[in-house]
Amino acid sequence: MRCANPWKAAVAAGVLLLTAACGSGGGAGEKAPAEQKTLGKGEGRVDIIAWAGYAEDGSNDPRTDWVHPFEKRTGCKVNTKIAGTSDEMVSLMKTGQYDTVSASGDATLRLIAAKDVAPVNTGLVPNYRDVFPGLKMRPFNSRNGQMYGIPHGRGANLLMYRTDKVSPAPDSWKAVFDGAATYSGKVTAYDSPIYIADAALYLMKTRPALGIKDPYALDSKQLAAAVSLLKKQRQHIGEYWSDYQKEVTAFKGGDSVIGTTWQVIANTAAAEKAPVKAVLPKEGATGWSDTWMVSAKAKHPNCAYKWLDWIVSPKVNAQVAEYFGEAPANARACRETTDPHHCAVFHAADERYYRRVHFWTTPVPQCLDGRKGVKCTDYAEWTRAWTEIKG
Structure with missing residues (x-):
């Protein structure tokens, strides 16, 4: 289970009940999902599954809102489903009703094995280039040299x-x-x-x-x-x-x-x-590192990609990291935090530190x-x- 800052967002309670088999959901002969090759016009909405505190729209704190600015910039209306456990996220993604999910490492491999998520074309996410190298091509967010999501934080x-x-x-x-x-x-x-x-x-x-x-x-x-x-x-x-x-x-x-x-x-x-x-x-x-993944059945894939680029953009990634209490994924986010010491406290740029951390992996x-x-x-x-x- 993951909880957002207790002073700023709802705290979900419970224990991870991750009983689904990693390989369930995808038939042996089922074709693997393909990555998106080009980015087109937004479809007008994006359906998100997120941890509490990851898609704030000002309803918990009027000063904390990166959803409405996204909607204004892209024309993609955000519909968020807050999940309390990784097991719930996996179950929801199997429905095919959601476009993207902020999956932790104890869920990502199950989503990949079940073919519920597609490989991510990082070329369509410009802000990916500034993600810390230590978060790229990790066992919990990639397979066979292909990224299956965009790192969020750690x-x-x-x-x-x-x-x-x-x-x-x-x-x-x-x-x-x-x-x-x-x-x-x-x-x-x-x-x-x-x-x-x-x-x-x-x-x-x-x-x-x-x-x-x-x-x-x-x-x-x-x-x-x-x-x-x-x-x-x-x-x-x-x-x-x-x-x-x-x-x-x-x-x-x-x-x-x-x-x-x-x-x-x-x-x-x-x-x-x-x-x-x-x-x-x-x-x-x-330790833990979350990854924004795109559904293999996404009905709004263009808006999903726009959201991935937005959530990992320097200013927004800094907002999320401070609000939730984690190290941002984007190196440039460290120049955008309101607390100038935030990245130092959370060892954001300290790859030597994180080489000693074994991130949750299914x-x-x-x-x-x-x-x-x-x-x-x-x-x-x-x-x-x-x-x-x-x-």
């Missing part, structure tokens, strides 16, 4: 702790895994099957004999090891979080003293006088680490495992 899943309760200052995920008993009942973790990748990343660095090379490419033995670690951690979890305002409240009140977080949560908690710090641990971290049977002759576990298996972990 962020890391960090380790946050109360400085008055946790000592010494942690620099490893060990504090919430093998060392969780020290803070039993005060540990928190993200409430989603994708959190299994956090455990896998820790094991990748601390138990090399398991052979984990990619936290999203786990065979049955590797998944079992991650599940075992998470079951041990479960004994010390005070609560799992998905609504990040609740995590802020838990850290302020002391119900949580250490656990996974986002930079925007740490900023919010600190601004509310909670004694917290957030770090990128020495093992690295998981687990599929074909091992993403390149192994042959081995079947990896898919998201349906991860979802069943998560239910087992939580009891």
Whole structure:
């Protein structure tokens, strides 16, 4: 689940229930969608599926509106459907009623495999040229050297702790895994099957004999090891979080003293006088990057492409990044933020930082680490495992 800034947009609650198989929806003999070759006149409307906070029209905050300026400039009326989970986005895209979606990496490969989205012709999106190189041609937004969307933004899943309760200052995920008993009942973790990748990343660095090379490419033995670690951690979890305002409240009140977080949560908690710090641990971290994808059945493809170029344009991308709390995708957006320190705080241009971040990617049977002759576990298996972990 993804939530917009709690002060500015509706916060959806719930857990990712990504049970659909990655390959479902597209027949084996079905022809792959083709990319659009030319950009024509807008069709007068565009139907969007978006996370809360990604397509603001001023209704939540009159000062926050990049939808109406888009409509005025292009003549494409925006109709937005806010989704609360990646699973909901995948289901909605299968209907063929929407033109574009702001999909996270835990949904993109399912959309590609099901042939629900088409390759994107980046030549028709002029602002793509200014997207940070580290967001182009990634495993979660491309296939066979072809982009399947336009990057929107990115962020890391960090380790946050109360400085008055946790000592010494942690620099490893060990504090919430093998060392969780020290803070039993005060540990928190993200409430989603994708959190299994956090455990896998820790094991990748601390138990090399398991052979984990990619936290999203786990065979049955590797998944079992991650599940075992998470079951041990479960004994010390005070609560799992998905609504990040609740995590802020838990850290302020002391119900949580250490656990996974986002930079925007740490900023919010600190601004509310909670004694917290957030770090990128020495093992690295998981993270997220969203991608605007175009439906293979888009009824308004020209307006969809115009929206993709608009949302990644410097000024608008800066607005979205500040409103939502993330690093923008467009390098030139850093000159447009109202807070001159925004991009530095979110490490927008720090590719060395993001090389340590393993972005959410949908687990599929074909091992993403390149192994042959081995079947990896898919998201349906991860979802069943998560239910087992939580009891």
